[in-house]
Each structure stands twice: as structure tokens, then as C-alpha cells.
Amino acid sequence: MLELDMVSAGYGAVVAVRDITMRIDQGEFVALIGSNGAGKSTILRAISGLIRPMQGSIRFEGKRINGMAPHHIVRAGIAHVPEGRHVFPDLSVAENLEMGGFIWRREPAQFRAALDLVYSVFPKLAQRRTQLAGTLSGGEQQMLAIGRALMTRPRLLLLDEPSLGLAPKIVLEMFSLFARLHRTTGLTILLVEQLAALTLEYTQRGYVLERGEIRLADSSAALRANPRVQQIYLGA
Ligand SMILES: Nc1ncnc2c1ncn2[C@@H]1O[C@H](COP(=O)(O)OP(=O)(O)O)[C@@H](O)[C@H]1O
Ligand SMILES: [Mg+2]
Numbered sequence: 001m002l003e004l005d006m007v008s009a010g011y012g013a014v015v016a017v018r019d020i021t022m023r024i025d026q027g028e029f030v031a032l033i034g035s036n037g038a039g040k041s042t043i044l045r046a047i048s049g050l051i052r053p054m055q056g057s058i059r060f061e062g063k064r065i066n067g068m069a070p071h072h073i074v075r076a077g078i079a080h081v082p083e084g085r086h087v088f089p090d091l092s093v094a095e096n097l098e099m100g101g102f103i104w105r106r107e108p109a110q111f112r113a114a115l116d117l118v119y120s121v122f123p124k125l126a127q128r129r130t131q132l133a134g135t136l137s138g139g140e141q142q143m144l145a146i147g148r149a150l151m152t153r154p155r156l157l158l159l160d161e162p163s164l165g166l167a168p169k170i171v172l173e174m175f176s177l178f179a180r181l182h183r184t185t186g187l188t189i190l191l192v193e194q195l196a197a198l199t200l201e202y203t204q205r206g207y208v209l210e211r212g213e214i215r216l217a218d219s220s221a222a223l224r225a226n227p228r229v230q231q232i233y234l235g236a
Helices: 040-047 070-076 093-100 108-121 123-127 138-150 168-185 196-202 220-225 227-232
Strands: 002-011 014-024 029-033 055-060 078-081 156-160 188-193 205-210 213-219
Touching: 002 040, 014 040, 014 213, 029 040, 029 168, 029 196, 040 078, 040 156, 040 188, 070 078, 078 138, 093 138, 108 123, 108 138, 108 168, 123 138, 138 156, 138 168, 168 188, 168 196, 188 196, 196 220, 205 220, 213 220, 213 227, 220 227
Parallel strands: 029 188, 029 205, 078 156, 156 188
Antiparallel strands: 002 014, 002 055, 205 213
């Protein structure tokens, strides 16, 4: 479904990630783990078109997408939930979701289906649909940010450190929610996280990124058992 082939990307003349080769099949739940500054967000930005790769190719469902504008990549079926919870604090939950569903302004049936899905995955958002987003808890804002991305009815969801700044209990709830979303809808998910242990418990396969390069790629179970991963990322 998604294929990155020898992708290098960065900022200005600075190369942040080098020769990234990754492959995600339809329906997979895949982890991309690595320390702060490893280049995780840069890879997601390159996939969603926020930065243009310097080298290599990115294909989605067989079609080359690198060089395409971000809104075309959204239309192609990829949604990116960036780091930090960028909800519109002065708009209600429902209005935030409407903004996410802007691509359906001429297709009300699609909009309705997207909204039904989001409210079924996040019943709390349905309960709070008239509440201002700025008054939600951190976990609820993160759910809203994800719900807004789901409003585009993506086939591939990119999640950038959704656990950031959330209490451990909320993080657990969030991860079980991802697992349910993956199981019940078959949505393909690429989850970027620093929380390696938890992420490798929930995902099927993973990539370990170190200083801009993929160091390991394996099943999540094998990565959990890998001495290098245990030493550096699992605090063993
Ligand atoms: N907007 C930017 N301009 C310049 N350098 C950046 C920018 N964003 C990230 N970087 C650099 O790129 C590298 C990778 O960053 P990033 O992809 O954000 O890592 P991660 O998400 O794994 O923490 C870091 O060295 C970081 O300082
Ligand atoms: Mg990041």
C-alpha cells in the first residue's frame, strides 16, 4: 500500500533522514520508533507532502505521491495527525470535525458516513459535540485531532506521538482505541512513538529509526526480544 524507496528528506540543505526504505501493506498496524530527534516526524511529513523528499520515491497504492501537494495526498487517502494537538480551541467538537470533513462539502453522504464512524469510534466526542474544543482534557483533544483526521475517510492513518503529554492511564486507553479502530475498520495505521515498549505491544511490525536511518525492521514481537532494542528503548 505504501512504499518508501531510498527516501532522503530534511530542511534546507540539512538532511534529517537518509535512504529510508519502508513498506506497509494494506491493513497493517506498523510502528516507527526512535528517540527524540531521530527523524520520525520528518518521515511522516515527507509522506504527507509537508516537505518534499530530496531523493527517493514514495508510492501509495501504486501511485507516486512524492511531489504532490498535501491536499492531493489527503484526497488520495492518507491522513496525518501531527505532533501536538492542533484542535481549534474556540470551535465546538462538531465544528472541529466539520473542518476535518471539508473535502466532502459536495458529498454529504460521505460526510455523514465519516461523522458516524468518528462518533462510533469516539463516543465521548459524540457526547461532547457542542462543547468547545479548548475545554476538553488533553486525551479528549488528542481524540478530537484523530477524529478530525478520520473525517477525510483515509485508508492510511499516520499518527505522530499521540501519547505526548498524556497521563499513562489515558495513553493506555488511547492505544486500546487504536487497536479497536484497526481491528474493526481494517484501517492501515503507521504509529510513530517514543514509547517503544507499549507501541511494540500493540503493533504487528515495526521500524527502529536511529539518527535519520532505519536500523532495524522486524515483527514487533521480534523487536521486543531484540537485545539492542531492549537496551536502548526498553530500559532493560
Ligand atoms: N523545521 C525544521 N527545521 C530544521 N530542522 C528540523 C526541523 N524539524 C526537525 N528538524 C531536525 O531534523 C531532525 C529530525 O527531527 P524530527 O523528524 O522532528 O525527529 P523526531 O520526530 O524523531 O523527534 C532533528 O535533528 C531536528 O532538529
Ligand atoms: Mg517528532
